[in-house]
Amino acid sequence: MKLYDSPRAPNPRRVRWFMVEKGIEDIEIVPVNLLEGEHKKPEFLAKFGAAQLPALELDDGKALTESIAICRYLESRYPEPNLFGRTPQETAVIEMWLRRVEFGVAAPLMQTVRHTHPALAVLETPNPAVAAYNQQNGHRGLAMLDAQLTGREWIAADRLTIADIAAFIGIDFTRMIKMPIPETLTNLGRWLEAMRARPAAKVAV
Amino acid sequence: MKLYDSPRAPNPRRVRWFMVEKGIEDIEIVPVNLLEGEHKKPEFLAKFGAAQLPALELDDGKALTESIAICRYLESRYPEPNLFGRTPQETAVIEMWLRRVEFGVAAPLMQTVRHTHPALAVLETPNPAVAAYNQQNGHRGLAMLDAQLTGREWIAADRLTIADIAAFIGIDFTRMIKMPIPETLTNLGRWLEAMRARPAAKVAV
Numbered sequence: 001m002k003l004y005d006s007p008r009a010p011n012p013r014r015v016r017w018f019m020v021e022k023g024i025e026d027i028e029i030v031p032v033n034l035l036e037g038e039h040k041k042p043e044f045l046a047k048f049g050a051a052q053l054p055a056l057e058l059d060d061g062k063a064l065t066e067s068i069a070i071c072r073y074l075e076s077r078y079p080e081p082n083l084f085g086r087t088p089q090e091t092a093v094i095e096m097w098l099r100r101v102e103f104g105v106a107a108p109l110m111q112t113v114r115h116t117h118p119a120l121a122v123l124e125t126p127n128p129a130v131a132a133y134n135q136q137n138g139h140r141g142l143a144m145l146d147a148q149l150t151g152r153e154w155i156a157a158d159r160l161t162i163a164d165i166a167a168f169i170g171i172d173f174t175r176m177i178k179m180p181i182p183e184t185l186t187n188l189g190r191w192l193e194a195m196r197a198r199p200a201a202k203v204a205v
Numbered sequence: 206m207k208l209y210d211s212p213r214a215p216n217p218r219r220v221r222w223f224m225v226e227k228g229i230e231d232i233e234i235v236p237v238n239l240l241e242g243e244h245k246k247p248e249f250l251a252k253f254g255a256a257q258l259p260a261l262e263l264d265d266g267k268a269l270t271e272s273i274a275i276c277r278y279l280e281s282r283y284p285e286p287n288l289f290g291r292t293p294q295e296t297a298v299i300e301m302w303l304r305r306v307e308f309g310v311a312a313p314l315m316q317t318v319r320h321t322h323p324a325l326a327v328l329e330t331p332n333p334a335v336a337a338y339n340q341q342n343g344h345r346g347l348a349m350l351d352a353q354l355t356g357r358e359w360i361a362a363d364r365l366t367i368a369d370i371a372a373f374i375g376i377d378f379t380r381m382i383k384m385p386i387p388e389t390l391t392n393l394g395r396w397l398e399a400m401r402a403r404p405a406a407k408v409a410v
Binding site: 050058062064065066068069070072073076077088089091092093095096099100103107127129130133144 | 255263267269270271273274275277278281282293294296297298300301304305308312332334335338349
């Protein structure tokens, strides 16, 4: 399999982080230059059907995009350590938290960066009203996450899961615009430190 | 199990539609008045941990929110007909399309309605710039969906899946603001008719 990747972009980073947590080393990484529009070229679109990164080319030539679909597929091929849930009920709780952090934290913060950082204007015309709206929602999401992390080490289970990866990478992307994380959110701060201390944080950058 | 539901709201409608496709009739439906803020009351928050609908109360008293997490859990309890995928690869393709239609079609169109329809101002202060931005994205998503439906009956597989349910309910929600669907999108139009003709369309309203 081959993973088409773009360094620094948050959605591809989820898959690379996931691969480090799993110890997956036999998937070739193919860099694609997002800011130069390499993902919009005809040969890319013909292979993947959408101008999206990350993209996974399977052994049979078929292709997948969407970071979470790719991660869940990789979990079926590399089951340990488990990051999506071991029972239907645990899987549901992890997916519930994955969605809460995606829609409440990661997506709004990623949209904030996208509509604020000048270098990303090549991807989409910056819209300050959209940036402000998303930043407000993202901050509300950070407080929700801080509340969930009260007395808990990880977001959705007694171990790191895909919910932690998606949340952290969304939050960490705001370094690009130097957005401060409120220091009053002490549970969130402790969890951010724990995520930054993982080996994956150094490899999947 | 009990499903806490709000009639007409799109996320709860996904679960009720899913239940009709599955033929699930043994889950009690508990109506909650979203516009009167019943989901923000202390007893609701104590049970579900978030002011979110739909919410599923399990037999052991545990609780789930997030429509897709609830649907995937119900699939584990009621496996047929399959709506999330039979193999890891099919499951990944269905999840890829679910996410493409959620982030590209359903979420932007639902945000458009939320920031346009006067009755929804009780949920969130309407933001015209956010409405315009989302409507533009949603229209781009509709064209993407029309392209995918060229020569295909359903979005993600050779049968209806969770991707069709999420896409249709997002699009159908725009009836509230009488947003026209471009007639040039003929594949989309055919698929919309097929969705409207399903028994679930009459039950899950």
